[in-house]
Amino acid sequence: MNFDRYNMAKERKEIDLSNENGVQGQYKNWFLDYASYVILERAVPAVEDGLKPVQRRILHAMKEMDDGRFNKVANIIGQSMQYHPHGDASIGEALVNMGQKDLLIETQGNWGDVRTGDDAAAPRYIEARLSKFALEVAFNAKTTEWQLSYDGRKLEPVVLPMKFPLVLAQGADGIAVGLSTKILPHNFLELCEASIKYLRGRKFELYPDFLTGGMMDATNYNEGKRGGKVRVRAIVEEVDKKTLVIKSVPYGVTTSSLMDSIVKANDQGKLKIKKVTDATAKDVEIQIELAAGISPDITIDALYAFTDCEVSISPNCCVIVDQKPRFVGVHELLKISADNTRNLLQKELEIKLAELEDKWHYTSLEKIFFEEKIYKELEQKHETWDKVIAAIDKAFGLYKKKLKREIKREDIIKLTEKPVRRIYRLDINELNEQIKGIEAEIKQVQFDLDHLTDYAVAYFENLIKKYGKGRERKTEIRPFDTITAKQVAIANTRIYVNRAEGFIGTGLKKDELLTECSDLDDIIVFTKRGIMKIVKVADKVFIGKDIIHAAVFLKNDERTTYNMIYTDHNSGTSYAKRFNVTGITRDKEYDLTKGEKSKVQYFTANPNGEAEVVKITLSPNCTARNKEFDFYFEELEIKGRSSIGNQVTKYPVRTVKLKEKGRSTLEGRKLWFDDVYGRLNNEEKGTYLGTFEDEKILVVYSDGNYELTDTELTQRFDADKIVLIEKFNPGKVITAVYLENEKQQYNVKRFRIETTTLHSKFFFIKEGDGNRIEAVTTLDEPILVVQTGRGQQVRKAKFKISKMVEVMGWKAIGAKLMDYSKSVEMEWEKREEESNKQQAELF
DSSP, X not given: OOHHHHHHHHHTTOSOOSTTTSHHHHHHHHHHHHHHHHIIIXXXXXXXXXXXXXXXXXXXXXXXXXXXXXXXXXXXXXXXXXXXXXXXXXXXXXXXXXXXXXSSEEEESOOOBTTTTBOOOOTTTOEEEEOHHHHHHSOOGGXXXXXXXXXXXXXXXXXXXXXSOHHHHHOEEEEOSSOEEEEOOBOHHHHHHHHHHHHTTOOOOOOBOOTTOOEEEOTTOGGGOTTOOEEEEOOEEEXXXXXXXXXXXXXXXXXXXXXHHHHHHHHTXXXXXXXXXXXXXXXXXXXXXXXXXOOHHHHHHHHHHHSTTEEEEOOBOEEEETTEEEEOOHHHHHHHHHHHHHHHHHHHHHHHHHHHHHHHHHHHHHHHHHHTTGGGGGGSOOSSHHHHHHHHHHHGGGGGGGSSSOOOHHHHHHHHTSOOOOOOHHHHHHHHHHHHHHHHHHHHHHHHHHTHHHHHHHHHHHHHHHHOTTOOOOSEEOOOOOOOHHHHOOOOEEEEEETTTTEEETTOTTSEEEEEEOTTOEEEEEETTSEEEEXXXXXXXXXXXXXXXXXXXXXXXXXXXXXXXXXXXXXXXXEEEEEOOOOOOTTOOEEOSSSTTOEEEEEEEETTOEEEEEEEEEOTTSOOSOSEEEEEGGGSOEEOTTOOOEEEESXXXXXXXXEEEEEEOSOOEEEEEETTTTEEESSSOSEEEEEESSOOEEEEETTSEEEEEOOOTTOOOOGGGEEEEEXXXXXXXXXXXXEXXXXXXXXXXXXXXXXXXXXXXXXOSOOOTTOEEEEEEOOSSOEEEEEESSXXXXXXXXXXXXXXXXEEOTTOOOEEEEEOOTTOEEEEOOOHHHHHHHHHHHO
């Protein structure tokens, strides 16, 4: 810009810089116009039909072209460009997006794959047509409001008369100016059922459902409003101890991006895998081969923690209501849609009623016209056509009371256009039958209008019947456990220590190797001076000279116990203390002694609270009578790290040496099984399993396998398949009742566990399709209560299994118990002494 000319023009007042009319005012108005256009015409769907303008114009163009056959997508794009002024690229992309959702548009050819991220073929190669569902729910010219297209040449719908909650079924994404929308897709059947419940005045719930399947935790969905969140996971299955298979991808993730995230996590040392292979064809299948010695359970958790196997999605439900963006929840959106559907159905019925009444009126006129021979007025020699019309109208005079409205000139003209011939009684009877049929239809339509809610409910029920097949829920809803990165981080680095100079870190490769750990770990360090410090894994960190112990720090660990004897420099007195370290401030120095210049004489870290015996030797120059004595740490109570400790001796200590290794002074760990997440825990969640030290856990599955496992909390269990989980007692007898499907009978067997291999499943029932465990227990004298029949025909029987069946080998088939029946219900008789025993152990 020429600023001299600009300033001169400004002085001559040719340029107005006021807020209203000048540059600032124009910028403000133009920007608001642009923002409004983007929000209303491009990014956000309308609440009435759930469509953005480009989608609505595509569907309208396809309806114009519809002849039942497929059309080239290139032709559809061309037809749509008459209504949409933004070029073929945006139209083609929107069309493919709708086609991939398999609801409104039937497709033919390569339309890409949302699971793999493959693009659709070029528009000239692929074809589409409107689905029967779309033709039924989205179009009715009689109830559509029309407007001129952008160039004024054609009419296009303001909104389509959508009789279905489409925006909830398809979902929507859009970024506008100052706001965005993200509506997640929901299940077709559940939307219809929720609409029925709302129309009936009942409560309903709605949760997303994705074509890609997988699992979803919708605990914080918040009806799809801003601030809500859903977590979506791929289904990861363990084939064997060396192989995992991913069976689905989360919503918005492709197999390619998922594999890239896995490779990246492996390169960063967060996973340890040998190979990842994409074998996706009809179904998603990504095979992961694990490195030697790597736990499949921990790897599954790591996949969820560090890769796109789990993603978090934040919905933001925004739609256009009365030409304004509005943030609503999916429940309110469904109510608006159901009300809109009912109103559209009412309009259609009212239009149909008016058409039927017109048809009844004209048919009645035609009957009278011929039956009463009014048509003969046409044979009279009237001077003008108007007099003919008037004569006919006069002839109808006696019969006008039988009609529901007045006779118009157009009605008479229409009658005169019918060919006049000899009228037979058969013709009159046919007209009478037509009138009766029309009256029956009018009665039905009027009934439907009087019972509009029932009519709307029947409409949605019909949608389920006609189009619901194959549209069952694909995404499993279940709560997820929270996986912290530290819990599943694989050791991907090495920590070294220089004890004398007081350094630890990953860069001290010439010094002593301390341990392998992950770069997310913290390291706890103790020095000879009695200083404790916890630091993050780093290249090189100074702690303090004369390091006596360093290890990976476990937060909230109440079992690791530190035993220490130190000498106070000022008094010369030696103290002993036992303490835990559960939580601290990182990089802060903690003095575990009485003060400066104190010295640690003895230190051990004990993972299970072991309390050893040490031999203390005093200085030979001291005046103590006994210069050697044993000290028992088990006599000390475990206290906080800041405690001074108990006095050991006031005399100078020469040496402290281990005399006898200690046993654990802590009781065993109490464990629970959480059947929601399929996890062991020590947080009192789920079913109490007992107190464990070195014992194993017995798990019996419904498919006829059992497994012995340890108490590692990182294990994953398929809770839906578990029929028994408890502390393993080798002396107990397992009693199992299972269905032998081939012979349609229940078998029973009793056996002891003879295998010792951990984390391996053993099949202990007869092989066969449909064979499954019905009941299993380890009670000493099990009594099985069996109920058969329904209603008043219910019968109960008790079987003392131990009296019927001997203990046999774990591979035995067992003996027949009874014939199979669909009405059979089995349970073990509860015994008060067993319940009391468990309660006593718990408390």
